[in-house]
Amino acid sequence: xxxxxxxxxxxxxxxxxxxxxxxxxxxxxxxxxxxxxxxxxxxxxxxxxxxxxxxxxxxxxxxxxxxxxxxxxxxxxxxxxxxxxxxxxxxxxxxxxxxxxxxxxxxxxxxxxxxxxxxxxxxxxxxxxxxxxxxxxxxxxxxxxxxxxxxxxxxxxxxxxxxxxxxxxxxxxxxxxxxxxxxxxxxxxxxxxxxxxxxxxxxxxxxxxxxxxxxxxxxxxxxxxxxxxxxxxxxxxxxxxxxxxxxxxxxxxxxxxxxxxxxxxxxxxxxxxxxxxxxxxxxxxxxxxxxxxxxxxxxxxxxxxxxxxxxxxxxxxxxxxxxxxxxxxxxxxxxxxxxxxxxxxxxxxxxxxxxxxxxxxxxxxxxxxxxxxxxxxxxxxxxxxxxxxxxxxxxxxxxxxxxxxxxxxxxxxxxxxxxxxxxxxxxxxxxxxxxxxxxxx
Numbered sequence: 001x002x003x004x005x006x007x008x009x010x011x012x013x014x015x016x017x018x019x020x021x022x023x024x025x026x027x028x029x030x031x032x033x034x035x036x037x038x039x040x041x042x043x044x045x046x047x048x049x050x051x052x053x054x055x056x057x058x059x060x061x062x063x064x065x066x067x068x069x070x071x072x073x074x075x076x077x078x079x080x081x082x083x084x085x086x087x088x089x090x091x092x093x094x095x096x097x098x099x100x101x102x103x104x105x106x107x108x109x110x111x112x113x114x115x116x117x118x119x120x121x122x123x124x125x126x127x128x129x130x131x132x133x134x135x136x137x138x139x140x141x142x143x144x145x146x147x148x149x150x151x152x153x154x155x156x157x158x159x160x161x162x163x164x165x166x167x168x169x170x171x172x173x174x175x176x177x178x179x180x181x182x183x184x185x186x187x188x189x190x191x192x193x194x195x196x197x198x199x200x201x202x203x204x205x206x207x208x209x210x211x212x213x214x215x216x217x218x219x220x221x222x223x224x225x226x227x228x229x230x231x232x233x234x235x236x237x238x239x240x241x242x243x244x245x246x247x248x249x250x251x252x253x254x255x256x257x258x259x260x261x262x263x264x265x266x267x268x269x270x271x272x273x274x275x276x277x278x279x280x281x282x283x284x285x286x287x288x289x290x291x292x293x294x295x296x297x298x299x300x301x302x303x304x305x306x307x308x309x310x311x312x313x314x315x316x317x318x319x320x321x322x323x324x325x326x327x328x329x330x331x332x333x334x335x336x337x338x339x340x341x342x343x344x345x346x347x348x349x350x351x352x353x354x355x356x357x358x359x360x361x362x363x364x365x366x367x368x369x370x371x372x373x374x375x376x377x378x379x380x381x382x383x384x385x386x387x388x389x390x391x392x393x394x395x396x397x398x399x400x401x402x403x404x405x406x407x408x409x410x411x412x413x414x415x416x417x418x419x420x421x422x423x424x425x426x427x428x429x430x431x432x433x434x435x436x437x438x439x440x441x
Contacts, residue, residue: 075382080139082392082399087141087193088377089400091320091358092203092269092291095130096169097148098122098362105168113176129361129373132179135198137375141400142189142199144227144290145169146363147209151234154208159216162209166202166223173200184224185263186407203267203290206232207239207255212429214258226407227265227290230255230279231272237429240272243301247274248282254427256282261422263414265406268292269302269322269358276308285413286316286406291358293322294345297338298330306349313350316409318402320358321346325366336370336383343384343398352394356402 070078102121103110116122116131135143147165149158173180181192183199192199202223207230210216217228230252231241238252248256256279259266266287268276280287289312295303304312304319312319321342328334328342346355361367361374371380381399384390 070385072382075385076378078385078392079378079381079395082396083139083141083378083381086396087189087199087400087404088139088381089142089144089189089199089356089403090140090361090374090377091144091288091356091403092146092205092322092360092363093130093143093374094127094146094148094360094363096145096165096172098125098128099168099172100165105164107168107171107175110172110175112172113179126365127362129364129367132176132198134373134375136179138373138377140198140374140377141193142183142201142403144201144203144358145172146203146205146229147225148363149204149206149209149232151206151208151232154234154236158206158209159211159213162204162206162220163223166204166220166225169200169202170224182224184226185411186404189404189407201226203227203229203265205229205267205270206234206236208232208234208236210255212237212251214254214425214427217255217258217264218262218424221262221264225264227267227288228255228259229267229269229271229290230275231270233270239275241275242270242272244272245274246272247278249429251427251429253278253282254425257284258425259283260285260410260413261417261424263411265410272301273305273308276304277311280308280311280315280317283315285410286318287312288317288356288403288406289319289358291322291360292319293327293342294319294349296349297342297345298327300327300330302327304346309346309350309354313354316354316406318354318356318406319346319350320356320403322364323359323361323367323371324364325368328368332366334366334368336368336380339368339371339380340383344387347398352397353402353405355398356400357398 099105099107099110113132115133116128122128147162147169149161149165153161170182173182179198180200181197183189183192183201189199202225204220204225207228230239233241235241235244238249238255240246256266260283266279266283267290268279268287269289269292271279289304293303295305309319321339323339325332325334328338343355357377370376381395384395384398
């Protein structure tokens, strides 16, 4: 049966593309066959080929990305379209610490979805850059929220502070469930993004938050933490911070191995160079720098030297670029272009698969001009597209797909170790190489 508008129906009404009804009697007696009419799709294809050739000859962009003559507005349209189906993932945000500082974690009346720009004390704080309206403008697809523990809590109440900060992050997510979703793996992250919610992950900042206990590390994981920053600005008993000689102790290596077993990312921002090298050597899963830059651009001990960038590439990890001016330019001010310079350097040395974004908003007081708050991420990515060496696929990787890959790899190592029945670590902080303590550590 032929339905109106179906291909057979169209063929019957249009003579199956060529005028088969044309006969010799209608055109005069002739041995010549009539020339068939070209299908319209072929004509259209030929036209596109001609246009492409003209575009190449004249330097006219047929796509909005990859440089050319696309305007900033056109590049921004490209980025906004791209981020609707590919998540933008930021590696570090300190909003939870500001909630503790300003509200003492009393959040029953805290309306993050209404915006904070006009509310005190947020409006006058140089350290406040985040709320849900601005996250939406920035098309943030996933955010690692930092459960930060200051160095002053070391050997005192660091474990309690970490637990309280994880609790307040989870409460903020629950109170804003229309916009935020707590996730613990790559699949949940992508599902939340498809649902139009901002995937929220927890990272614990500062290895001293463990209280030198692998049991606490396991508890943090089960409460939702998916990375641990092994040091902050202070050393702990098992790892040395940036600018301090020395690396991981044997217990520090045990921490890394236990994170591999659990499926928790090792974060090396704030870590000393020897600590980072030891962690990369020990880890069987990719590691990250959740909020750091390139030392070749700004020679700070907080940034990553080229030797380490090459190690990160071999490990499969990601360096997520920080937006703090003092780490971007080693000065008091920076611009979008300065941040792009860090991204391009990491790309040049380690490869585009090993660079991401970790702004550090709400933990910095000098963001770059043009990147004043979380609403500005699309403008940074649009700036990358000015360079013809950057494809849309490259930008998607930097925006978030590199981090998704790391999460999946970390989960794969976890699953392999589970199948191999690797037991939980029981090493004590003071144990010598190869020695384990069974019982209270």
